[in-house]
Amino acid sequence: MQQLSSRIPSLKPAAGPALGLGVLPYVLCVGFAFLMHFAVGPIVGDFAMSVLLQAGIAIVLAVSLNIINGFTGQFSIGHAGFMAVGGYVAGSISYYTSMILWNSPAPHGGFLGSGQWLMALGCVVGGAAAAGCGYLVGLPSLRLRGDYLAIVTLGFGEIIRVLLQRTQPLLFTREEIVNATASQLFPPPFGGAQGFERIPNSANLFWVFLATAITVVFAVRLKHSSSGRAFLSIREDEIAARAMGVNITKYKVRAFVLAAFFAGIAGGLYAHVVPILRPIDAGFQKSFEVIIMVVLGGMGSVSGVILAAIILTILPELLRDFAQYRLIIYALLLIVMMIVRPQGLFGVREIWDYFPFAKKRSRAA
Amino acid sequence: MIATPPAPTPSSSGPLLDVRDIGIAFGGLKAVQHFSLSLPKGGLFGLIGPNGAGKTTVFNLLTGVYEAQSGSIMLDGVPLMGLAPDAIACRGLSRTFQNIRLFGQLSVLDNIRLACHCRGKHSLVGTALRSPRFIGQERAMRERAESLLSIFGLQDRMHEPARSLPYGDQRRIEILRAMATEPKVLLLDEPAAGMNPHETKSLAESIRRIRSEFGLTILLIEHDMGLVMDICERITVLDHGCIISEGVPSHVQNDPKVVEAYLGVPTPPAADTPAEKH
Numbered sequence: 001m002q003q004l005s006s007r008i009p010s011l012k013p014a015a016g017p018a019l020g021l022g023v024l025p026y027v028l029c030v031g032f033a034f035l036m037h038f039a040v041g042p043i044v045g046d047f048a049m050s051v052l053l054q055a056g057i058a059i060v061l062a063v064s065l066n067i068i069n070g071f072t073g074q075f076s077i078g079h080a081g082f083m084a085v086g087g088y089v090a091g092s093i094s095y096y097t098s099m100i101l102w103n104s105p106a107p108h109g110g111f112l113g114s115g116q117w118l119m120a121l122g123c124v125v126g127g128a129a130a131a132g133c134g135y136l137v138g139l140p141s142l143r144l145r146g147d148y149l150a151i152v153t154l155g156f157g158e159i160i161r162v163l164l165q166r167t168q169p170l171l172f173t174r175e176e177i178v179n180a181t182a183s184q185l186f187p188p189p190f191g192g193a194q195g196f197e198r199i200p201n202s203a204n205l206f207w208v209f210l211a212t213a214i215t216v217v218f219a220v221r222l223k224h225s226s227s228g229r230a231f232l233s234i235r236e237d238e239i240a241a242r243a244m245g246v247n248i249t250k251y252k253v254r255a256f257v258l259a260a261f262f263a264g265i266a267g268g269l270y271a272h273v274v275p276i277l278r279p280i281d282a283g284f285q286k287s288f289e290v291i292i293m294v295v296l297g298g299m300g301s302v303s304g305v306i307l308a309a310i311i312l313t314i315l316p317e318l319l320r321d322f323a324q325y326r327l328i329i330y331a332l333l334l335i336v337m338m339i340v341r342p343q344g345l346f347g348v349r350e351i352w353d354y355f356p357f358a359k360k361r362s363r364a365a
Numbered sequence: 366m367i368a369t370p371p372a373p374t375p376s377s378s379g380p381l382l383d384v385r386d387i388g389i390a391f392g393g394l395k396a397v398q399h400f401s402l403s404l405p406k407g408g409l410f411g412l413i414g415p416n417g418a419g420k421t422t423v424f425n426l427l428t429g430v431y432e433a434q435s436g437s438i439m440l441d442g443v444p445l446m447g448l449a450p451d452a453i454a455c456r457g458l459s460r461t462f463q464n465i466r467l468f469g470q471l472s473v474l475d476n477i478r479l480a481c482h483c484r485g486k487h488s489l490v491g492t493a494l495r496s497p498r499f500i501g502q503e504r505a506m507r508e509r510a511e512s513l514l515s516i517f518g519l520q521d522r523m524h525e526p527a528r529s530l531p532y533g534d535q536r537r538i539e540i541l542r543a544m545a546t547e548p549k550v551l552l553l554d555e556p557a558a559g560m561n562p563h564e565t566k567s568l569a570e571s572i573r574r575i576r577s578e579f580g581l582t583i584l585l586i587e588h589d590m591g592l593v594m595d596i597c598e599r600i601t602v603l604d605h606g607c608i609i610s611e612g613v614p615s616h617v618q619n620d621p622k623v624v625e626a627y628l629g630v631p632t633p634p635a636a637d638t639p640a641e642k643h
Binding site: 003004005007008009011012013014015018019021022023218221222225226227228229230232233236237239240241242243244245246247248254258347348 | 428430449450451452454455459460462466467468469470471475478479480481482483484485487489492493494495496497498499500501502503504505506508509542543545546547
C-alpha cells in the first residue's frame, strides 16, 4: 500500500483558491455579524435584543460543550466554571483598563470603537485563561470516566465559584489600581460575593454573533475532519480508538481545551452584555442549563445543539410566569428525553442529514 | 494440506516480529508464560489453542493493551515493550478484535478514514482554515478508504453506519480498518468467528489475497481448524498460557500434546503407557 503522506502532494488543491475557500466562511461570519447589527438590531426592541444576545451566547456555550460531551463522549458538568473564568478575566481587563485609560467604566468609543476592541481583546485573553483551566481539568479525564469525571468537573465549577466569592468585594478606583502593589492585588478586586458590577456594557449584536458564527463554523469543520473523527472514535470505543493509533490522552485534553476556550469567550461576552458577573454564574445551575441544551439537541449534532440553545433561551423568556418551575420542567424534560430519545433530538446527525438531499452533501464533505 | 503458498524468503535482517519470552500474570493467574514467536516478513502464521488458553492475551500483550511483565517484543528492529497501544499501532502493528469493535455510529468510511490517523498530521489551524494540506490529506484518506473497501466490494455501503452492516461485513471492515493504519504486521483475532463454511472459505481467499497484494505479514487466532490448517504456514499452539507445540500444520495436527489439549487425555489403560507429562 502506498504511504498516505506520499499521496498528499498530488492530491493537494491549488493553494490560492483553497485558502480563499478556507477563509470565506469566516468572512461570511463577519458579514453575518454586520447584518445582525445593522439590519436586525434597529428593528428589534430592547427585550428581543436581550433575548437575541442571550441566545447567541447560549449557542457558543452549548456548541463548545458539545465538543466534550457530544463529540468526545466525556461527561463534563463544569462548563459554567470555564465560562466564569473567561468572564471574570475579560471583565476585569475591560473594567480596569477602562478605568486606567479613560477613568470611567462606561463603554468608550462607539460601534467598533476602542472600548469594544478592548472587550474583544479581553474575551480572547479570557478564553485563553479558560483554556488553561480546561487543560488542568482535562488531565484527570485521562484516568476517569463517566460519573467520576463528572464529579471532577462539577468540583472544578464549585472551586471557581468559591474562589470568586473570596475575591475583594470593593472594586478599586483608578488611583488604587494604578498604585496597587502586588500583595494588594491578591485576592484580586473582583467584587467578591456581591458580584463584579460596572463592567463596561460594550457587547452588542455584532460581537456576540461574530463569536457565535465563528464558533459554529469551527465546530462544524472540526466535526468533519480527521481530528473530529478522533474525538468521535473516543466516544464510540476507547480501546478500538487506541488500537487504531489515536492518542486518546491528547485528544481528550484537546477537547477540554477547545471547549473551555470558547466557553471563556462566551463568558467574556456575557460579562459585557449583562453586565454583571456573580460567583453563582460559575455554579452548577448554569452548567446544567448548557448540558440540557446539548442533551436535547443531540450529543454530537452541532445544528441540533444550536436549535436547542435557541429554544431553551427563548422558552423561559416566554414562560416568565412559570419561572419558579423552570428547573422542575428542565429536570422532567431531561428524564423524558433520556427515556424516549436518549440520543437527543437529532442524535449525532445534523439537521440537514434528515433532508432528502442529505446523501449528496455527506459525499461532498 | 493442499496449496499452502510458498513462504516468502525471510529478509536477511531476521524476523519482522520477534517476540521473546513474554509473560504476564494477573495476581496468581499466569495468563501467558514464556511466549516466543518469530514471524518472518510476509509470513502467515496461526495461533491456536483451547478456550482460555491465552491467545487473545498474547494479542493484548503485543498491542500494548496489557504490558508484558517480562521478555521483549521487537517489530522490524524497534522495541515495542512499554509503549501505549496507539504508539504501537503507529509503529506498524495493527489488530482486529475478537468481538467486533467498530465505531458503530460512525459511517464505514469514517471508520476506515479514522484508522489513517497516525499517518497524518492534524493541526487545528489547518482544520479550522481547511488548508491545502488538510484537504490533500482528507482526499488521500478517502482515496485509501475507497480502495480498501473495493477489496471486499463494500464501497457502495461506505456511507452507512458501521453497525447497520451484516455481521460478516463488519468483520471484513474490521480487517480493512486495521489495514488502513499501514501495518507491517496484521493481527487477526478470530476473523472467521460466527461465519458459515461458505463465508469462511471466501475469507480464507481474502486473507491470502491481502497478504500477497499488500505484502502484509499476518498472525491470526482462529478456532476454525479448517481455515487455520489451510492458510497458515506455521502454527503455534497455546494451552494454559504456555506454548505446547509449534510447527507446520501437519506437524501440529499430529502432535499428541495438541490432541491432548483439545480432546483430553485418553482414558486408561494408562498403566502400561508411562505418561510423558511433567
